[in-house]
Amino acid sequence: MANFDNLSRENFGSRIGVIAAAAGSAIGLGNIWRFPYVAGENGGGAFLLIYIGFIILIGAPVMLSEFVIGRKSQRNPVGAFRVLAPKTKWPLVGYIGIAAAFTILAFYTTVAGWTLEYLYLSIVNGFSGQNKSELQNLFGEFAASGYSPLIWQLVFMLLTALIVFKGVKDGIEKYTKILMPLLLIIIIGLCIRSLTLPGASEGLIFLFKPDFSKINGNVVLQALGQSFFSLSIGMGTLITYGSYISKKDNLGSTAVSVSIADTLIAILAGVAIFPAVFAFGIAPEAGPGLVFITLPMIFSQITGGQFFEIIFFILLVIAALTSTISVLEVVVAYLTEELNMSRKKATILASGSIAVLGLFCTLSMGPMPELSIAGMNLFDILEKTSANIFLPLGGLFIVLFVGWKLSKEQVIDEISNNNLLKVRFKYVFLFIVRFIAPIAISLVFLNGLGLFNAFGGGDL
Ligand code: PFF
Numbered sequence: 001m002a003n004f005d006n007l008s009r010e011n012f013g014s015r016i017g018v019i020a021a022a023a024g025s026a027i028g029l030g031n032i033w034r035f036p037y038v039a040g041e042n043g044g045g046a047f048l049l050i051y052i053g054f055i056i057l058i059g060a061p062v063m064l065s066e067f068v069i070g071r072k073s074q075r076n077p078v079g080a081f082r083v084l085a086p087k088t089k090w091p092l093v094g095y096i097g098i099a100a101a102f103t104i105l106a107f108y109t110t111v112a113g114w115t116l117e118y119l120y121l122s123i124v125n126g127f128s129g130q131n132k133s134e135l136q137n138l139f140g141e142f143a144a145s146g147y148s149p150l151i152w153q154l155v156f157m158l159l160t161a162l163i164v165f166k167g168v169k170d171g172i173e174k175y176t177k178i179l180m181p182l183l184l185i186i187i188i189g190l191c192i193r194s195l196t197l198p199g200a201s202e203g204l205i206f207l208f209k210p211d212f213s214k215i216n217g218n219v220v221l222q223a224l225g226q227s228f229f230s231l232s233i234g235m236g237t238l239i240t241y242g243s244y245i246s247k248k249d250n251l252g253s254t255a256v257s258v259s260i261a262d263t264l265i266a267i268l269a270g271v272a273i274f275p276a277v278f279a280f281g282i283a284p285e286a287g288p289g290l291v292f293i294t295l296p297m298i299f300s301q302i303t304g305g306q307f308f309e310i311i312f313f314i315l316l317v318i319a320a321l322t323s324t325i326s327v328l329e330v331v332v333a334y335l336t337e338e339l340n341m342s343r344k345k346a347t348i349l350a351s352g353s354i355a356v357l358g359l360f361c362t363l364s365m366g367p368m369p370e371l372s373i374a375g376m377n378l379f380d381i382l383e384k385t386s387a388n389i390f391l392p393l394g395g396l397f398i399v400l401f402v403g404w405k406l407s408k409e410q411v412i413d414e415i416s417n418n419n420l421l422k423v424r425f426k427y428v429f430l431f432i433v434r435f436i437a438p439i440a441i442s443l444v445f446l447n448g449l450g451l452f453n454a455f456g457g458g459d460l
């Protein structure tokens with residue numbers, strides 16, 4: 001019960017620490033691995049535009065809503081709804097979040113395992129002299145090979161569990177504050193190299209010139225899912241982190257800073273990847289392997305590339321870790337606070353059971369093709385349902401809760417720290433969470449699932 005009251009509850013140490021921790025959660029494989037590959041599969045420019053629109057209109061407000069719920073309740077996502085709306089069904093929203101934590105971590109640790117393998121390969125100079133098709137085969141064969149992806153996945157899960165076990169404050173702030181800016185610098189370096197490749201401009205056109213004929217219900221849903229996934233919203237991660245934010249911090253400006261930083265990194269990752277994709281003649285719709293093929297190609301074109309490659313993959317692993325930590329923390333906070341488990345037991349139980357699901361996810365990429373439904377393997381199913389269904393659904397209930405269940409005064413008190421801060425956008429925020437976000441999410445949902453035909457509908 002130690003975490004139940006305000007006084008004993010662990011807080012992030014400083015304002016920059018709060019931003020660092022939330023940005024650490026947001027910035028991860030979603031930006032560098034998922035954004036380029038999903039943008040590539042969904043036509044580039046038009047997707048980017050819709051994605052940015054969703055970040056501003058829905059994403060940042062959902063993030064602020066999660067902070068409000070978390071800091072006000074001082075609880076994990078299930079407990080938060082329980083104390084803010086006693087004797088109602090609202091805690092179910094928290095349970096959707098717990099379910100999403102399982103599905104996200106299962107496939108995310110598969111990909112994080114790939115980054116560990118790529119770190120290892122860059123250290124032993126395993127890419128040297130390989131051309132495009134060799135790198136394509138390398139990725140394809142590795143991901144489907146079963147044994148070593150499984151080991152790396154377990155290693156990654158173990159690292160996550162160790163840090164979560166130590167507790168969020170020491171575990172997260174310290175690393176993120178220094179390492180995320182370093183990641184930014186390396187990505188900018190990659191952008192420069194990529195942009196100076198012959199034929200680079202075609203990649204920029206692909207990424208930035210919207211081709212509106214490519215928009216359909218499915219593209220819009222994918223953009224919504226990607227914006228939620230990238231910002232770490234919709235499953236209570238930022239409710240949990242919000243509960244560790246001090247009562248003096250400015251929730252609105254934190255949400256805005258984190259959203260800007262996250263979007264910037266995603267766009268820069270796109271600027272690093274797409275010019276190279278076109279320069280090297282890789283298909284932009286190559287799928288989850290896109291960056292694992294393209295990045296080693298770019299590094300091979302840089303003097304001293306191996307050195308930067310090692311640094312890059314170290315930082316990518318850390319960026320992934322600061323994200324997986326935040327997801328596992330949701331489950332651990334739930335188990336410790338709601339079920340009174342010790343932190344140790346909760347961490348072992350949560351990471352152990354997620355690891356089992358994760359193993360099947362990795363095996364579905366190769367050795368166990370029978371783990372698939374309608375042409376999608378377990379990895380694809382978990383990835384798509386997490387991002388495109390669980391997170392937007394959670395986000396919908398979160399904005400409805402803040403917009404309609406909490407009173408206007410409660411919300412304004414929380415975002416203004418009981419009127420100590422002057423918050424200019426408060427009515428805009430209330431309008432968004434009451435009307436714009438719920439309506440937009442519902443329409444995108446119905447349309448993307450093919451139930452409503454404003455943009456032509458589409459499959460998942
Ligand atoms: N936002 C993370 C990324 O972009 O890699 C992934 C993620 C973390 C999604 C936490 C959801 C979440 F709750």
